[in-house]
Amino acid sequence: MFSSRRKAVTVAAAACLVLLAPIQASVSAEPTGATAAQDLATYTVPNTDSKTRTEINRTGAQVIAVSGAVATVEATPAQAEQLRAAGFALNDETKVADALKRINPAQAQQVPGDFPPGYEGYHNLDEMNAELDTVVKDHPDIASKSSIGKSFEGRDIPVLKISDNVGQDEDEPEVLFNCNQHAREHLTTEMCLRIANRFTDDYATDQAVKDAVDNREIWIIPVVNPDGSSYDVESGQFQGWRKNRQDSGTDLNRNWGYKWGCCGGSDDDPNGETYRGTAEWSAPETAAMRDFIDSRVVGGAQQIKAAIDFHTYSELVLWPFGHTSDDVTEDMTQEEYDRFARVGGEMAQANGYTPQQSSDLYVTDGDSLDWMWGQHKILAYTFEMYPANGGGIDGFYPPDDVIEKETARNDSAVDILIREAGA
Structure with a gap:
């Protein structure tokens, strides 16, 4: 699906790298106190x-x-x-x-600012932006690109909208797909790019895709954490980096405002990998996500009805809540929980993942999943993608020859969620 377009955007992105090199060099220092x-x-x-x-x-x-x-x-x-x-x-x-x-490659093989050899199929930040620009250029009637805000280091956080009347704010159910909250989870960016390409390239030939685009407004944010994602590869070698680049780094998926820091599901140590930040929304990236999602409240009603936050790894479909093991809470009725379990089970049957409540994995607080449902009643899921068990840090860095298979594996699950947004 990506081969011809990939060649075009690589050329464009190479030019961007030359222009951005001074900026990248100025922000590459290790945050004070970060765990090496x-x-x-x-x-x-x-x-x-x-x-x-x-x-x-x-x-x-x-x-x-x-x-x-x-x-x-x-x-x-x-x-x-x-x-x-x-x-x-x-x-x-x-x-x-x-x-x-x-x-990681030997010194002689390193390409600063890009993925190591064997990972060329992954999109770095400039290539990702070039890919989105090409999607819009090829499909201007159904795709548009904008930004939801800036990262800590001042990078745009791009968002792609796909709809049959893309320039209008129609009264249609909206669906959000976001990726790469955690820097080293690069396969998720490829997942978001697949969704972007499938619902534009296949619009004229696939009736199911056309029906989805004609009856939904689809939002795609391929990289929530552009600073961390860039840092993880900017030396030409993987760094194993998870957080954003603010001071010692904040775990973006512990910085959301619902039940922030409530339940022992995040770290108050700035050096910790799950450090929740100094306060809810203290990371500009999560604040930008909040402001974007809040902006989709029109006439008092949240237009985003369903969402998937893609992560790696373990091959899981997760639903709220993460902060408690209880199925029924003040913000979750039994009927609502049963719907989450039903749809989550259907998606897991389609992609072969394991379905479970988020807290069945472990307790988390301040994550996007809980906030989207707790604040806005968005039917929100987290997908932990391939592999099922990578054996360690290697699991975050599968070679590029799995991208096509492991992103296509979620096509039917994505379709199920888009369908369910209108229920």
């Missing part, structure tokens, strides 16, 4: 459940993947000792720096 890759290791921890995985996260370590009852955990030496003292068995220790060394 050489200080981290990953471990497998057997016999875990939601409760024990939440306990692991509360030490400041981070569960980065789950396969059955086995959790893959990223931790500093001090956190690892704390977990052992608490009775956890930590197996298969792998230094993050060593894992990155295995997938």
